[in-house]
Amino acid sequence: MEQLSHAITAKSLSFGYKNTLVLDQINMGIEAQKLTFILGPNGSGKSTFMKILAGLLTPQKGTITMLGKDASKLTYPERSKLVGFLNQQHKAMFPFLVEDVVLTGRAGFINFIPKETDKAASIQAMEKAGIMHLRHRKYTELSGGEQQMVMIARILAQNPKILLLDEPTTHLDIVNQSRLLNLLKLLVAEGLTIVAVMHDPNLAFIFGDDFLFLKDKKIIRSGETMNAWDIEFLKTIYHGKLQSIPHNGRSLLVPY
Amino acid sequence: MKKRVIVLLIYLLSLPIVLASLFIGPSETATPSAIFNLIFNNEGNTYLIKSVLFDVRLPRILLTFLVGGSLAISGCSIQAIFRNPLTDSYILGLSSGAAFGAALSLAYAFLPVQISAFIFGLLAVGLSYFMARKNKNVSTVSLILSGIIVSGIFTALLTVVQFFSDPFKLQSIVHWTMGNLHNANWEKLQSAVLPLSAGLLVLFIYRWRLNVLALGDDEARTVGINPKKDKLIILTAATLGASSAVAVAGIIGLYGLIIPHMVRMIIGPDNRQSIPLNFVFGGVFLLIIDNFSRSLSGFEIPIGVFTMLLGAPFFIFLMKKTSIGWNS
Structure with a gap:
């Protein structure tokens, strides 16, 4: 039964670029229908880890299982129906309209030309992401935060079971950050599994269900006896001047 | 709404322009008034006028249209897959590669012109791409630079072929590399129509x-x-289209760069609409240029000369407008 509660599992996963090892023998499971945040210092390999889960990088060792299926055996369309991925940055070369960018999320369902059902799905996705007012605008002329929301709508149009989001809140102002994170909570309540890399541990602690920390090529959890927001635990992850203040039964982290 | 009107106009005007082009040409027999005379009064040299219209002008018009449409679509597709608005078959060295292949075939006849042009066109694109690739990344500028190098290599090889060709073949090769449609005929059209249509489809x-x-x-x-x-x-299809165009019409420089940009200005970057529009607009526009080139002066100015003179400043304008970088 243990395995079924996990949407993603990794077994002895190792990955490195040329001479530097980034992830070393990682074992972990991500719980289904939960909002899991991945935290850790800069350069700890969070984005690399996400790209491996998304299938954009191939691990040198180890296996990944997604909803019970061996990830290395999935075809491109099969994978796109299971997992959606938001890259940390995206640069467009052509001034596509927002609705045309969102529609490309349907590619896994489309043979050559999108049908009405695909257009309906992308309109629904834009409504959910709250960007209907941008649909006829040019993607290249939007602000960084607006572009981010367009790419999120694109994943929603894709309609996968698992969302992998690499720093979804960057470029967003504080109100839009909370709007997005509440949307993620809603999606989890509807049955999706979401894994997101976060830069800001406080936003993670306010909205998250589960927390993984990447440090020294390993994934670390706070364990049974401690919470992820306990200052003693966090000090083992982030070195530096930090103190915690209580908030809604959890704690937030403040530099001093 | 305004966009749709312009697009509709382009589609609607294409047929009249094709028909009107039948009336244009240096022939002193088949002048517009002579043609009208033939149609309405049934007077004049029927045989000669018919021959000029249907054996000289019509195949040329159709070939020009196909070549123009094909270069435009192939340029548009190449720009999309390389994510680089500053490329086309000419800049990637594809045209020079195809020209070398075609010249080789004209001089030594070891392979059919179309096939030889296609093979060397594909080879040239492959070379440009792999020379520009660094860390699995192909930047806008490095692709253009490697295209220049590849283009240079094949132009040099083309000169070698010319050097070893006898004077009669040499003249035809030189004339044809400048981009020329004046010796279009039904046979040429026939040889090009299949590979061109396959690529375009x-x-x-x-x-x-x-x-x-x-x-x-x-x-x-x-x-x-x-x-x-x-x-x-997509690259194979684009190469098939562009190299077949080169094989029948020579190098028509920068045409595949200009037209997709003009089409994008009219209708936006969505390729669902821009691919068909590129075909019609690219075809009609080349036809208009060709009409000028065969009526401006007593002798014909090669069409490639026109497109280069038009395309070069356009390329500079685009380069200034698009802020391109080495890493993107």
Whole structure:
């Protein structure tokens, strides 16, 4: 039964670029229908880890299982129906309209030309992401935060079971950050599994269900006896001047 | 709404322009008044006028249209898959490669012109791409630079072929590399129509996929598209279209760069609409240029001269407008 509660599992996963090892023998499971945040210092390999889960990088060792299926055996369309991925940055070369960018999320369902059902799905996705007012605008002329929301709508149009989001809140102002994170909570309540890399541990602690920390090529959890927001635990992850203040039964982290 | 009117006008005006082109040419027999005389009064040298219209002008018009449309669509597709608005078959060295292949075939006749042009066109694109690739990344500028090098190599090889050709073949090769449609005939049209249509058909089918691929490899892969496979199919089709155009009409420089940009200005970057419009607009526009080139002076100015003179300042304008970088 243990395995079924996990949407993603990794077994002895190792990955490195040329001479530097980034992830070393990682074992972990991500719980289904939960909002899991991945935290850790800069350069700890969070984005690399996400790209491996998304299938954009191939691990040198180890296996990944997604909803019970061996990830290395999935075809491109099969994978796109299971997992959606938001890259940390995206640069467009052509001034596509927002609705045309969102529609490309349907590619896994489309043979050559999108049908009405695909257009309906992308309109629904834009409504959910709250960007209907941008649909006829040019993607290249939007602000960084607006572009981010367009790419999120694109994943929603894709309609996968698992969302992998690499720093979804960057470029967003504080109100839009909370709007997005509440949307993620809603999606989890509807049955999706979401894994997101976060830069800001406080936003993670306010909205998250589960927390993984990447440090020294390993994934670390706070364990049974401690919470992820306990200052003693966090000090083992982030070195530096930090103190915690209580908030809604959890704690937030403040530099001093 | 205004956009749709312009697009509709382009589609609607294409047929009258094709028909009107039948009246244009240096022939002193088949002047417009002579043709009208023949049609309405049934007077004049029927045989000669008919021959000029249907054996000289009509195949040329159709060939010009096909070549123009094909260069435009292939340029548009190449720009999308390389995510680079500053390329086309000419800049990638494809045209020079195809020209070398065609010249080789003209001089030594070891392979049919179309096939030889296609093989060397594909080879040239492959060379440009792999020379520009660094850390799995192909930047806008390095692709243009490697295209220049590859183009230079094949132009040099073309000169070697010319050097070893006898004077009669040499003259035809030189004339043809400048980009010329004056010796168009039904046979040429026949030889080009199949490969051209095959390339265009594939690109037409893949027109929406171009949108997905234009967003980048990672963005295509995560929504279920295999970018390597799709790009290879599209590049092969684009090369087939462009190299067949070169094989029948010579090098028509920068045409595949200009037209997709003009079309994008009219209708936006969505390739579902821009691919068909590129075909019609690219065809009609080349026809208009060709009409000028065969009526401006007593002798014919090669059409490639016109497109280069038009395209070069346009390229500079685009380079200034698009802020391009070495890493993007």
